[in-house]
Amino acid sequence: MVERLGQFFRDRFSHWVYRRLPPSRSVSLNNRSLFIFPSKAGFGFLLLILLCWLVATNYENNVVFAITCLLVSVFMVAILHSFSNLSGLTLSFARATPAFAKEQLVVDVVLHQEQPRYRETLSLSFVGEDAVITTLGDHEEIRIKVPLYAPRRGLYNPGRLTLESVYPLGLLRVWTKVDLDISCLIYPQPVFDSPKTFVANSRGEGLLQVGDGSEDFVGLNEYQTGDSLKKVAWKQYAKEQGMYTKHYADYQDERIWLDWDDYPALDREARLSRLCGGLLQVSGTDKAYGLRLPGIEILPDNNEAHRLKVLRELALFEVPNRGQAGDEKVRGQSV
Amino acid sequence: MIPAWQIHRNALVWLLLAFAAVILIHSAHLPNWITLAALVAVIWRVQRYRGVWPTPSRWVKLSLLAMCVAGLFLEYGKLTGLEPMVALLVSAYTLKLLEMEHRRDALLVVFLAFFIAAVQALFDQSIGNAIYILGCILLIIAALVGLHQGDVLLSTQSQALFKSHALRPLKKGLVILLQAIPLMILLFIIMPRLGSLWAVPIQSHSAKTGVTDTMSPGDYSRLGRSADLAFRVSFDGEIPRQHQLYWRGLVLSDFDGRQWSRSGLDSYSGRDLNDGGFLQWFGKSIQPWDSLIERLGQPIRYSVVMEPSQQPWLYSLPTPVPQSTGVALTRDFWLLSSAPVTAKTQYEVDSWLDYKVAANDLSNYRQSIELEIPPGYNPRTVELAQRWRRETSNDKALIRKVLGLYNEQFVYTLQPPLLGKHSVDEFLFDTQRGFCGHFSSSFVFFMRAAGVPARVVAGYQGGERHPDNYLLVRQYDAHAWAEVWIAGEGWIRVDPTAAVAPERIEANLEEALGDNEGFLADSPLSLMHFRHINWLNSLRLKLDSLNYSWARWVLGYDSIQEDLLEKWLGAYNPLRIALALLIAGGGLLGLLALWQLRHRFSSKHDELDRVFLRLCQTLEKAGIPRETGEGPRAYAQRVAEQRPDLARQVKGINAVYEHMRYGSEGQERLKVLKNAIRRLK
Known part of the structure; x- marks a missing residue:
């Protein structure tokens, strides 16, 4: 019950915080956007103050009383110091290096200050991710790489970025949760599993097999539901060696097509993963390659820009609102 | 890369420095083996950091803990007094330092350090000690900053930057401390004191000092060798003349042939008590016996700051009326505190220097107390007393005759010869050399033997006048004199020492003794030795003035807080206090915030x-x-x-x-x- 009540208040608080701090690519930190509350150690310190006060009062000892007052006063002054450790910083989203799904993604965040001064032990993290700890020396600006996990293909908004610090005394935690309107491009998770995708011909040239052809027998694959019965290797089946399908390859010229239709049996994401894997393999060679997706065709070519263009298409294929990355998924997470 | 929860070098250095400072200040009352153990812990910690010595295993830690508790028990015999409790706390602090691994352990160490540093003030409240504790707190804050500051190894950008800033925790700590001081002063002035909430263990091992409630003839010569301060007094008006400064402490009425002792609460039980109890507390109802005092003229008001004496009696000029809570007037018209004076204590008194006490009649039971002499002692004195009684016309003439005897033949000295069983006989007829104890003791015995009610009064006489218009009374001002009851006049003071050494009363002890008398022999380092060197003397007086202000305005602030706040705030009530705290505290913090955020x-x-x-x-x-x-x-x-x-x-x-x-x-x-x-x- 208490827990649910606590959750309720945390939710309300998060809601309030998010309304105060709408998404923006750059946020300056001030008393509107910074929050401050005693840390666990801070509560320990308050307990210490209470103990000292009890000693001072019971022994009627004014020196202990003065020390108690000093500790209270140090706590109050620490509020200002903790606050000014973050206040006046500007946080902005620089770029996110595109990554493949299920891998680590790195978001570059820039910390900027007008007047150079020390800002110690700033911790940056996305919800549920490891924190990066940094210190701003007498620089006006530093760029920090914040790592996070890329969950799935598409445009990804990792949610609120938490910047926090307990410097100088660890008694108070100052933090902000900003939505830097980050959108990271995440490519499909590459899959390299299928032997049919990439074979070497007799001339020793690597060519991509495009679709199931009819010219040369390539090998046997385990039967999967949906495979044409015409291609089943009945000989093997009769020998009770299992159900296989025979595969033939059509060899084309040196222009390779990464084609959606090559994987009729797979769902969208599996097809994209295989196309991505194929792309990674073929882009290492000097062959020109193209991409065919339903409604999209990129003519074969081979250079870095082309590769990125193909990857981008794979990443954004059938992604809703691909122009923007408004993502409300962070709502409800505790601050 | 070191994980963020580990304690890095910069933090460890400050932690160890703070630890050493806190242990050092406690070492005066700690058993030596704990101080030694703390030293070993520091070395172990450093060696552990260097990877030379291992982390203590769980069994080592447990056995160390058991050894500490057992050692403390052997040392003190119990664990409930103030010293054993602090010693226990210090051992816990030491062991925690040894085993700390993570940042949260270090936080516990830091909090313990704060507490132990604060508790030190229970043992010593002097200004020097307070400044030392402040230094300890600075080091502890530096350790706390160090713990939360980036590590050299953590910083990916500029290692050199961090290395050149090993002192930054101290600087940051100093800034925080200095900024905290104005608010601290405000809180100290305004925060109400609640007074003791429950009884607490007090210091048990400190020696009692000053005048005691028993007196053997030789006792006072011991005090004559010490220049330690007994108390300071500041008067609202002029300081009375030197010969009026008889600081009455105790009345000693019981004599067992050897030593005088006070007839306290017990000696009243079973006697005629129809005129009230023994004590009259300040603020409580007036006892019937209060009417025995006739107070004449205007009272003088003064405030006394007592040094710790570990005894409950307080000193005042006759006849006193206490003006502070926790102070009582006794039936014998001296002052008693509700608890032994274990720390500097301030109290206010009104005294009527002109008075008559029990002028018309002395009740039977008082007569029996004040006339009692043990049978079989000092036969020669008894014989002489009774002879002189017959030869003189009245009590006053008898007193004059005895004082005349002292004046003619006796010597005042700090080094009197030892006396045997019939001490008064030997002193009066044989040795004739003595200190105030000998004179008052023999005088009172003589009077009682002659049938005149008399008693010994113990306390201090005189004091040094400080240029800042207050009085310093030291242990060597300890004095004993007599009070004699005379029909129609009541109890009057007679000081037989004044008869033999009037300069003791008019000037001071040093004048009365001359050279080579062992004056201040027990205070070899006292600045009092150099009073004839001008600049040293003025330095000594300045230091004392500082100490006195500290005692009066800081240690004794409780007694003036209410009046002061009433003057400043117009009224002393919770609302005014809260408002003052909010407005002044908010203002101070606001100013600080402006300063802190000026970069913005x-x-x-x-x-x-x-x-x-x-x-x-x-x-x-x-x-x-x-x-x-x-x-x-x-x-x-x-x-x-x-x-x-x-x-x-x-x-x-x-x-x-x-x-x-x-x-x-x-x-x-x-x-x-x-x-x-x-x-x-």
Whole structure:
């Protein structure tokens, strides 16, 4: 019950915080956007103050009383110091290096200050991710790489970025949760599993097999539901060696097509993963390659820009609102 | 990379320094083996960091803990007093330092350090000690900052930067401490004191000092060797004359042939008590026996700050009426505190120097107390007393006769000969050399033997007048005199010492003794030895003045807080206090916040504007003022035309200025610009 009540208040608080701090690519930190509350150690310190006060009062000892007052006063002054450790910083989203799904993604965040001064032990993290700890020396600006996990293909908004610090005394935690309107491009998770995708011909040239052809027998694959019965290797089946399908390859010229239709049996994401894997393999060679997706065709070519263009298409294929990355998924997470 | 929860070198150094400082200040009352163990812990900790010694295993830690508890038990016999409890706390602190691994362990160590440093003030409240504790707190805060500061190894950007800033925790700690002090003073002044909530264990091992409630003839010569302070007094008006300064402490009425002792609460039980109890507390109802005192004229008001004596009696001029809570007037008209004086204590008293006590009648039970002499002692004195009784016409004549005897034949000395069983006989007829104890003791015995009610009064006499108009009373001012009851006049003071050494009363003990008498022999380092060296003497008086202000305004603040706040706030009630705290505290914090966040209000461009203004002023002095609306570049051009010798410099400055104003140049160039302008002059 208490827990649910606590959750309720945390939710309300998060809601309030998010309304105060709408998404923006750059946020300056001030008393509107910074929050401050005693840390666990801070509560320990308050307990210490209470103990000292009890000693001072019971022994009627004014020196202990003065020390108690000093500790209270140090706590109050620490509020200002903790606050000014973050206040006046500007946080902005620089770029996110595109990554493949299920891998680590790195978001570059820039910390900027007008007047150079020390800002110690700033911790940056996305919800549920490891924190990066940094210190701003007498620089006006530093760029920090914040790592996070890329969950799935598409445009990804990792949610609120938490910047926090307990410097100088660890008694108070100052933090902000900003939505830097980050959108990271995440490519499909590459899959390299299928032997049919990439074979070497007799001339020793690597060519991509495009679709199931009819010219040369390539090998046997385990039967999967949906495979044409015409291609089943009945000989093997009769020998009770299992159900296989025979595969033939059509060899084309040196222009390779990464084609959606090559994987009729797979769902969208599996097809994209295989196309991505194929792309990674073929882009290492000097062959020109193209991409065919339903409604999209990129003519074969081979250079870095082309590769990125193909990857981008794979990443954004059938992604809703691909122009923007408004993502409300962070709502409800505790601050 | 070291995980963030580990304790890095910079934090460890400050933790160890703070630890050493806190242990050092406690070592005076700690058993030596704990101090030694703490030292070993520090060494172990350093060696552990260097990877030379291992982390203590769980069994080692447990057995160390058991050894500490057992050792403390052997040392003190119990664990409930103040010293054993603090010693236990210190051992816990030591063991925790040894085993700390993570940052949260270190936090516990830091909190323990704060507490142990604060508790030290229970043992010593002097100003020097308070300053030392403040230093400890600075080190502890530095350790706390160190714990939360980036590590050398954690910083990926500039290792050199961090290495050159090993002192930064101390600097940051100092800034925080200094900023905290105004608010601390405010809280100290305003926060109400609640008074003791429950009984607490007190110090048990400190020696009792000063006048005790028993007196053997030789006792006072011991005090005569000590220059330690007994108490300080400041009077609302003039300090009374020296011979009026009889600081009454105890009345000693019981004599067992050897030693005088007080007839306390017990000796009243079973007797005729129809005139009230023994004590009359300040603020409580008046006891019937209060009417025995006739107070004549105007009282004088003074405030006494007692040094710790570990005894409950307080000192006052006769006849006193206490004006502070926790102080009682006894039936014998001396003052008693509700608890032994274990720390500096301040109390206020009204005294009527002109008085009559029990002038008309002395009740039977008092007569029996004040006339009692043990049978079989001092037969020669008894015989002489009774003879003189018959020879003199009245009590006063008898007193004069005895004092005359002292005056003619006796010697006042700090080094009297030892006395046997019939001490009064031997003193009066054989040795005739003695200190105030001998004189008062023999005098009172003589009076009682002659049938005149008499008693010994113990306390202090005189005191040193400080230029700041207060009085310093030291242990060597300890004194014993007599009170004699005379029908129609009541109890009157008779000081037999004054008969033999009047300068003791009119001046001080040193005058009375002359050289080679062992005066201050127990205080070899006392500045009192150098009173004849002028500048040392004025230094001594200044130091004492500081100590006295500390005792009066800080240690004894409780007793003046209410009046002071009432004067400042108009009324002393919770609402006013809360408001004052909010307004003054908020104001202080607001000012601090402005100071702390001042960077927010000046940007790079503001600074740049100031620099440009300075350039314009410099050039104006050189005779080329900037015209209204003239842009920097046009201005620079004009200056270059008029002063070709400056052309290169001014154009250079302008170039940097434009870069900074319109480009993305950082702060570094500002210094270049400032220097260039300075060179222009």
